[in-house]
Amino acid sequence: MKETEALDQYIADHSDSESDYLKALYRATHVNLLRPRMASGHIQGRILKMFTSMIRPRNILEIGTYSGYSALCLAEGLESGGMLYTFEINDEQEDFTRPWLENSPYADKIEFIIGNALDIVPQMDVTFDMAFIDGDKRNYIAYYEMVLAKLSKGGYIFADNTLWDGHVLETPKHNDWQSIGIKAFNSYIVNDKRVEKVILPLRDGLTIIKKLG
Numbered sequence: 001m002k003e004t005e006a007l008d009q010y011i012a013d014h015s016d017s018e019s020d021y022l023k024a025l026y027r028a029t030h031v032n033l034l035r036p037r038m039a040s041g042h043i044q045g046r047i048l049k050m051f052t053s054m055i056r057p058r059n060i061l062e063i064g065t066y067s068g069y070s071a072l073c074l075a076e077g078l079e080s081g082g083m084l085y086t087f088e089i090n091d092e093q094e095d096f097t098r099p100w101l102e103n104s105p106y107a108d109k110i111e112f113i114i115g116n117a118l119d120i121v122p123q124m125d126v127t128f129d130m131a132f133i134d135g136d137k138r139n140y141i142a143y144y145e146m147v148l149a150k151l152s153k154g155g156y157i158f159a160d161n162t163l164w165d166g167h168v169l170e171t172p173k174h175n176d177w178q179s180i181g182i183k184a185f186n187s188y189i190v191n192d193k194r195v196e197k198v199i200l201p202l203r204d205g206l207t208i209i210k211k212l213g
Helices: 003-013 020-032 042-055 069-077 091-102 117-123 137-150 164-169 177-190
Strands: 059-063 083-088 110-114 128-133 151-160 195-200 206-211
Touching (some): 003 042, 020 042, 020 069, 042 128, 042 151, 059 117, 069 083, 069 110, 083 091, 083 117, 091 110, 128 137, 137 177, 164 177, 177 206
Parallel strands (some): 059 128, 083 110, 128 151
Antiparallel strands (some): 151 206, 195 206
């Protein structure tokens, strides 16, 4: 086992375990869905849950539900009365994901919406205290600006995959729009004085962004 793999295992062994329900969802994701690596997984899930518990948001926005793993972790950290609004643009995902959310212990804290968040969220009469962006990497800047407009002062945005398997260090091919999108987002955020920001080298990169005044 490589050193990094051993360290990853050590981290997992010395962190809170995921629930049996989450373990079952993670297995089902790998068996039934393409690109199962898109699911957040054990350690990132525990971090999302803890961040939610620390921030104590009233409303959370998630862009990119996929199989629902991260949504369940975010909802797990919500206090009573809190609500997660999670958006999935791929309607073919609904048949798999909706039962996992609705049969979970946190079903009353989750509103699962199929559709384009860029079209729907601006029309919602909701202010968010926290957001998790994990959708189409080509639209990260658009997602960010939309979320920032709906975010409370002092609210937090978590943007996933911002190291993009190390491809941020490379010059992307002219038609690699996902890599181009991530690199453009990172460059955009670092120069934005409206927010504080830091990239955590967690998994595929997680950027923490705090809205200032």
